[in-house]
Amino acid sequence: MMVKIYSYYFEELLFKFAFGEENGADYPRWLDDEAFPPLSPRDAIKASRVVVATMLKAYPQADPQFDSCALKRSSESQSGWWYYDIDWVVWPPECDGSDRSTINVPVLLNGQVPAFEVFSYQERFKAWES
Template structure:
């Protein structure tokens, strides 16, 4: 199982644990194929909606797309791909920005995530 962590300033920690049970290996993508089963544009659109859900209880200005990387997970139990979509988020009361990464599996879904207050962030790394 892969665990991805993303932060919103010193307010929140998002934990995305996912693997085969969440559909990370379906659809499979053969490395000999030219194109992924999910287009980057769809991954970006899906991640944007998830980002709005992730931050629904916190004030923020309109997120700005920053990057979309296709990443491969390799370990003894799996070999699958996901998009790591990064957004720049500007809280309205602060001139600084925060980047938030949102993983999108090739099935077009964002894995379920857990939210931790920054002061409770150490519990995000516990099993």
């Protein structure tokens, strides 16, 4: 099973994360009898903060602001595995506050952020081909 997450940075870029068990997404497992996941939400947010800064390094923006942290399961079956989906709100520096972009960054329960691909807005259709 492969999970794909797509995020736009305005009409400039499309970021694509694709990950699955071959990337270690199924380990460590969060077992049904455990109250808390192996990775805390705060650690997941911290890992995603570093990656979102890297993603936007070449583009001027105001500091990304944390928006939400969702714990998601790859499928409804017992063989599904969990990951965090972290949302960051990003404004360009010249923005009056009305135009913003939300960037999603997945974080695996092992604390790793999967590799991502970057597509220009003009070539965004290629993100769905691969």
